[in-house]
Amino acid sequence: MIKLLNKNPFLSISIKNSSQIIIRVLIGLLSIKIVAVILGPVGLAIVNQMQNFLQLTANLANGGIYNGIIKLLSDKATLNSKKEILNTGYVIIIVASLTISLSGIFFNQAISIFLFGNDSYRFVILCLFIYVIPTALFNFVLSITNGLQNLRLYLFITISYLISGLIIFVTSLYIWGLFGALWALLLQGLIAYILFRKGIKKLQIQLQFVLNKDIFKILSNYSLMAIVSNAITPLVVILIRRIIISNLSLHDAGIWDGVYKISSSYVNLSMLSFSYYFLPAFSKTISTKEIRKEIRDSLKVLIPLLSIASLSIYLFRDVIIRLILSNSFEASSQIIKWQLIGDIFAVTSWLFRILLIAKEKTKAYIFSEILAGTLLLAVSYYAIKGFGIEGCTIAYCIVNLINLFVLFIVHKYYWKEH
Template identity: 30%
Template sequence: MQRVKKIFSADLVKVSFLNAIATFIKMLTGLVSNKIVAGIGADAIALLGQLNNLSTILLGISTGGINAGVTKYTAEHSGSPEKYNKFIGTGFWITIVLSVITGLVLIIGANFFSHTILHSNEYQLVFYIFGFTIVLYALNMLLISIMNGFKEFKKYVIANITASIVGLIFAVVLATLYNTIGALIGFVTYQSVVFFITLALVHRAPWFKWRIFTHQFSKSAALKLGNYSLMALVSAIVMPAAQMIVRNYITNHTLPGDAGLQEAGYWEGVNKLSTMYLLVVTTSLSVYYLPRLTELKTDYDLRKEVFSVYKLVIPFLILASIIIFAGRYLLIELLFTPEFRPMDKFFLYQLPGDLFKMSGWVLGYIMIARSMTRTYVTMELVSSSAQVLFSILFINLFGSIGGSIGYACGHLLYLLIMIFIFRKMFFSSKNAVA
C-alpha cells in the first residue's frame, strides 16, 4: 500500500500528466511538420534526418553533456543559493566555451559539412546559420535543465511545448517558402528563438539572478558535473553517428544519383514513425522507471520492477506493431505522401527492431541507475557498431531494406547481451519473483 501511495504521489502524478501533454503536442507537431517536409520529397526527409543526427551530436558536444549533472546538483542544493550558484555558473561557462568553439567549427567547415553530411555544396548557408545560433541552442538546454532541477515542472513543460510549436511554425513557413533549404534552416534556427521564450519564463523566478551566470568557474563543480558527461556524450554521439553512416551508405550504395537519396528518405521515414510512437514508452521510462530504479537496493526488488515494466511495455509494443503494420498503407498516406509508398517494405523488420530496442532499454536503464558507466559506454559502442555492420552487410545483400534488417539485428544483439550481463538477477533462484 505504501508503495502505491509513493508511486501515485502528488509530484509524480503532476509530472506525469504535464509530460503527457508535452509528449502529445510534440508528437502532433512532429507529425504535421513531417507531413510538410514529406511534401517536398523523400530526399528532403533524408537530408533533414542527416541534419537532425548532426545537431544531436554537436549539441551534446556544445553542452559538454553536463545538463543532467546541472539538474542533479541544482535539485540537491536548491535550498542553498551559494552552492547551486556554483554549479549553475560553472555550467554556464562550460556551455559558453564549448558552444562557441562548436559554432566556429561549423562556420569554418561549412563547405565540408554541406558536402559530407548533405551531399551537396548548396547547403553551406545552413551551417553558417547553425554556427551562429548553436550558442543559444545550448543555453536553452542549460536553462531547461536548471528549471528541471528546481522542479518548476509547469514552466519546464511550457518551454517544451513552446519548442514544439515554434519548430512547427518554422518548418511550415520556411519549407513552404524555400523548400528543402528552408526546412533545413528552420530546423537549425527555431531553438534560438525558443531560448528567448525560455528566458522570459524564468527571469522572474526566485533563483534567477544575472550574476549567477558570471559566477567564478569552480574546478570542483566542473569535476562533479563531468561525472555525468561521459554517458551523456556517448548517447549523444554514438547512435546518431551510426544512423548517419547507415543513411549515407543507403544513399551511395543502393541506387544511382538522387534515387539513392530517395531510398534513404524512405528509411528515414519509417525511423521517424518509430520515434513518434515510441515517445509514449521512452517518456514513461524517464519519468517513472529511472527514478524508481535508483530507489531499489536488492536484485530481487530490481527484478520484480523490471518484470512489472515488461508486463506493460511488451504487450503495448506488440499491439502497436500489429496495428501499425496492418495500417501501414493508410499511415503512409496520412503522415507522408503517395511518393512514400515504397516505404512499406521497411515495416516488417523495423517494428520487431522497435520491440528489441525498447526491451533492451528497460535493462539499459539499470546501468544508468547503478552508475555502471564503463558497461554503459561499452554497450552503446557495441550496439551502434553492430547496427552499422549488420546494416552494411544486409544493404549489400538486399538493398535499402537492409538498413531496417540491420536495425533489428543490432538491437536484438544488444538485448541478448543485456540479458547475459544481468543473468544473475534474472536466473538466480533466490531472486525469483513469487
Template identity: 30%
Template sequence: MGILTHKFLSFCKHVTRADIVKVFTLTSMSTLVKMLTGLVSVKIVAAIIGPTGVALLGQLHNFTTIVMSLSCGGINNGITKYIAECRDNPDEVKSLLSTGLRIIVGCSLVVGILLILLHSFLSNYVMLSPDYGYVFIILGFTVLLYALNMMLISIINGYKEFKKYVKINIANSIVGLIFTLCFVLTLGLDGALISAVTYQSVMCFVTLWMIRKLPWLRWDYFKKKIELRVSKKYFHYTLMALTSAATVPVSQMLLRGYVISQISPVEAGWWEAMNRISNMYLMVITTSFSVYYLPRLSELKGILALRREIFKTYKVIVPILFVSFSIIYLLRFVIVRVLFTSEFLPMENLFLWQLIGDFFKICSWLLAFLMVAKSMAKAFVTTEIFFALTFVGMGFLFMQWNGVIGITQAYFCNYVIYMICMIIMFRKILFRSTI
C-alpha cells in the same frame, strides 16, 4: 471466466496507480500536441521536398544531434541526476548550476567557431554537396542558445517540475511548428534546412519566459566560479553523452550515405521517413523516461529498490508497447498516406522489422538507463561503441541481401543482442536471490 476478469481488472487497477503511468498521463497532452504538430510538419515538408529532400534533411538532423551534444558538454543528464539528488541543498545546487553553465557556454563557443570556420568542408562531407555551407554558419551563430535551452529543461526535470515541463513542451511544439512551416513554405528545401538548425535556439526565449518566476532562475544560482569537484562529476556524463552523439547519428549517416550512393536517394528517403515515424511514436515512451525514470533511478539506493522499480516499469511498458505497435503495424498504409505522399508508399515494407526492433530497444533501455543513473561511464561507452559498430556492420551486410529493408533487419538483430547484453550486465539486480 470470472477469475480471469477479476485478474484483468486488478492488473488494470495496479497499472493505473503506477507512478510512471501518472507521468504518462501528465505528459500525454504535451505528447499529443507534439505528435500533431509533428504530423503536420512532416506532411508538408515531405510534400514540398520529396523523398530525396527528406534524406538530405536526415543527414543534417544526424549531424546537428552530434553538434548539440558537443555544445552542451554532454552534461544535461548529469544536471538532471544531481539536481534530483541535491535539490534540497541550495548551496550544492548553486555549485552544480554555476559549473554547468560555464562548461556549456565554453563548449558552445568552441563548437560555434568551428562550425563557422569549417562550413565549406562540412557542406561537402555531411550534405554531400558544396551548396549548403550557409546552414553550418547559421548553426554556428545559434548553437549557444540551443545549449542554454537544454540546460534549463534539464534543471526543470531535475526539480521534478512535471507540470512546468509539460507546458514548456507544448509551447515549444506549437512555436516550432509555426517556425518550421514559415521557412519551408517560403524557401522550400533551404527553409527546411535552416529551420532544422535554428528552431531549437528560438525555444530558449520561450522557455525563459515560462520559467521566469521559478526561485532558482536568479543570477545568484549561477555566479559561483567553476569547481573542479563538480566538473569531475559531470565528466562521466560528458563521456556518455559524447559517445552517444558520436555513435548513433554517425552510424545512421554511414548507412544512409551508402543507400544514397549505392542504392537510391529515394529509398534513403523512405528509410529516413521510417525513422521519423519511429521517433514520433517512441517520443511517448522516451519523454516519460526522461521526466520520471531517470530521476527516479538516480534517487533509489540498494538492489531491492532498483529491482522493484525496474519490474514495476516493465509490467506497465511491455503491454503498452505490444498493443501500440500492433495497431501501428495494422494501420501502416494509412499512416504513410496521412504523413507522406504516394512516393513513400513502398516504405510500408520497413515497418515490421522497425517495430520489432523498437520493442526490444525500449525494453533494453529500461535496463540501460541504470548506466546513466548510476554514472557507469565505462560500461556505457563500451556498449555504445560496440553496438554502433555491429549495427553498421550488419546493416552493410544485410543490405547486400535485401536492399534498404536490410537496415531495419540489422536494427532488429542489434537490439535483440543489446537486450541480452543488458540482462547479463544487470543480472545481479534482476535475479539475485539475497540482498
C-alpha cells in the same frame, strides 16, 4: 483506475507528462507530412540529414551534462549545493557550445561534402552553427526543471518551443522550399534562447560563470556517457543514410527515412516518459530489491503497450504511411515490419540504459553504446548490400535484440539478487 495510478508511479507521471509528449509527437508527424508532400522522399532525406547533423552538434555542445544535472538536483543530499551545480553546468555548456560553434568556421565545406556529397550547403551549415548555443542553453533549463520536478514549467517551456518551431518551419518551407526549411532551424534557435531566459527568470536563478571543481568532476562522469551516446546515435544514422545513397539512391534513403520517422514517433513517446520519470526515480533507489522491483513493475506496463502499438502500426501500415507521409512512400510498407519489432527491443533496452546512467556505471554504459552503434553500422552495411533497402530495418531489429541481451546481462551482473 486511480488505484492503479497510485500503485504505479511511472504510469502516473507519464500520464501527467502526456500533454507535451502528445504535442511533440503530433508536431513531429505533421512536420514529416508537410516535408513528404512538398519535397517527397529526396527532400525528406536531405532535411533529415541536416537535422541529424544539428542533433549531433547540439548534443556535443551541451557537454553531455544534462543527465548529471537532473541526477544531482534530484538528490536531496546535494540540494544545498544547487547554486554551485547550476553555475558549474552553465560554465561547461557555454564553453562547449562556443567551441562547437567556432568549428563551423573552419569545417563547413568539409561537413557539407560529408553530409550531401557536395558543398552546396556550406553557407547554410556555417550559419546553423549559431543554432547550437541557444539550443544548448534551452536544454539546460529543461534539465533543471526536470531535476527539480517542476512539471508545470517543464511543460510550458517545451510546448511553447514545439508550437513556435512548427509555425516557423512550415512558413519557411512553404515560402522558400527546401532551403527555407533549413534556414528555419536558425530562427528556432532564437526562440530557444528566449525560452531559456524566461525559464531562468521563473525559477529565480542567477547564473554566474563560476566553476566548482568537485561538481565538475561528478558531472564529467555523466558527460562522458552522454557525449558517447549522443554522438553515436545521430552519427550512425547519418552514415547509414550515406551508405544507402552510395549503394542505392537518395530516393531510397527517403523511403527508409519515412519508416524511421514513423517508428521513432512512438518510440520517442516512450523514451520521453523515461527521461522525465526514470532518471530521478533510479537516482533515489538504493537497494537491489528496490531497483529490480522498479524494473519489473515498469516492464509489466511497457512491454504490452509497445507490442500493441507495434502490431497496430503494422496492421494499418498502408493507411498510416499515406496519412503521415504520402503516396510516393508506398515502398515503406514493405520494409516496416522489422523496424517495428526492433523498436520493442530498443525501448526496452533504454530502460536498462537509464539505470546505468543513474547509477554512474560509466564503463558499462559506454561499452553498450559503442557496441550497439558499431554493430548497427556494420550489419547495416552488409545487409543493405544483400537485401537492399530492407536490409536497414533487418539490421536495426537484429542489433537491438543483441543490445537488449547484453544490457540484461550487465544488469544481472551489477544488481544480483541476494
